[in-house]
Amino acid sequence: MNTDKIQQLHRFLVPFMVLPLLLTLTTGTAFQFAVAANHAQDFYWLLELHRGKFGSVNLEFVYPILNALGLLTLLITGLIMWLVQPRYN
Numbered sequence: 684m685n686t687d688k689i690q691q692l693h694r695f696l697v698p699f700m701v702l703p704l705l706l707t708l709t710t711g712t713a714f715q716f717a718v719a720a721n722h723a724q725d726f727y728w729l730l731e732l733h734r735g736k737f738g739s740v741n742l743e744f745v746y747p748i749l750n751a752l753g754l755l756t757l758l759i760t761g762l763i764m765w766l767v768q769p770r771y772n
Contacts, residue, residue, distance in 0.1 A: 686764065689763050690760075691763060692756070692760055693761060696757060697757065700753040703746070703749070704750065704754060705718045707733060710733035
């Protein structure tokens, strides 16, 4: 696979992954703060969002898998692009 195709895949995937990853990051962090403040029982709705349950839309079975596969793909393509970039000394 050449570098142009890797860049295209990376650029295509980024807009689809930004929102789910930000949502996972913010809800997980906010819930941990609630646990630390002994208010976890008031914020279980954050865990539902964190796991992929959005009201009547329940993606709990696929949301974590899609998040993980998307992030892994971004990490691999980003690492490949970083490793093959020209070196200037």
